Amino acid sequence: MRVVFHPQFTEVYDSDPAAAPGRMESVLEALEDRYPLITAEAATEEDLLLVHRPEHVARVRERRRLYEIAVLAAGGAIKAATLALEGEPAFGLIRPPGHHASPNSCWGFCWFNNLAVAVEKLRRQGQVGHVLIVDFDLHYGDGTANAFAGVPQVRYRHLSGGSRELFFADLEQCLAGERADLVAVSAGFDRHEEDWGGLLKTQDYEAIGRMLRAYGAPVFAVLEGGYNHRVLGRNVRAFLDGLA
Numbered sequence: 001m002r003v004v005f006h007p008q009f010t011e012v013y014d015s016d017p018a019a020a021p022g023r024m025e026s027v028l029e030a031l032e033d034r035y036p037l038i039t040a041e042a043a044t045e046e047d048l049l050l051v052h053r054p055e056h057v058a059r060v061r062e063r064r065r066l067y068e069i070a071v072l073a074a075g076g077a078i079k080a081a082t083l084a085l086e087g088e089p090a091f092g093l094i095r096p097p098g099h100h101a102s103p104n105s106c107w108g109f110c111w112f113n114n115l116a117v118a119v120e121k122l123r124r125q126g127q128v129g130h131v132l133i134v135d136f137d138l139h140y141g142d143g144t145a146n147a148f149a150g151v152p153q154v155r156y157r158h159l160s161g162g163s164r165e166l167f168f169a170d171l172e173q174c175l176a177g178e179r180a181d182l183v184a185v186s187a188g189f190d191r192h193e194e195d196w197g198g199l200l201k202t203q204d205y206e207a208i209g210r211m212l213r214a215y216g217a218p219v220f221a222v223l224e225g226g227y228n229h230r231v232l233g234r235n236v237r238a239f240l241d242g243l244a
């Protein structure tokens, strides 16, 4: 298990909860150097254009400081995906999040779709055929779904969350489907019982990690939501422990 990070992710680039001060630090603290940190490198404009329209990239670029961090987040996802294909799970401890970023629009604290850019890059390079995207964030990743609409090789699944039982039944069913060469995970922790969703327990994230690992394909995950700094770190750590 390796964690992709960049010190610039600690910068407060906006006034939304994903950009809040102390959020990244709360995760780093909980991880206690348990997993090696790999430094994220910026995605190129060419990478972004695999998913996004030039107009969208240009609009984000107008906000220079935000853009700098957003391209590092997309590049961090690419790095995590590449590491996963080398045989060890990897986690992108990145922000801004990405699953609400569509090809030509974005909302919900997202700017570029980090995970989609990474998946699309590996696909274009011919490194993966079928990809399963599992999104366990509280919110539906409309941006990711839009990015891969009409692409039968990429399956996007947002897990339902009526109850813990339904959530795990849905995850099980999602992993029982057609085999994929790569599992890409939108890891949002806002469904925790002490976060916005009020549902999952910390140990549930370890169980999610174990189930994803047991699937047997290379797997990488990137941070999406998760806003209670008191519990975010330990939830990420539980997930990574399960995945490792």
Ligand SMILES: [Zn+2]
Binding pocket: 137, 138, 139, 188, 190, 224, 225, 226
């Ligand atoms: Zn969310």
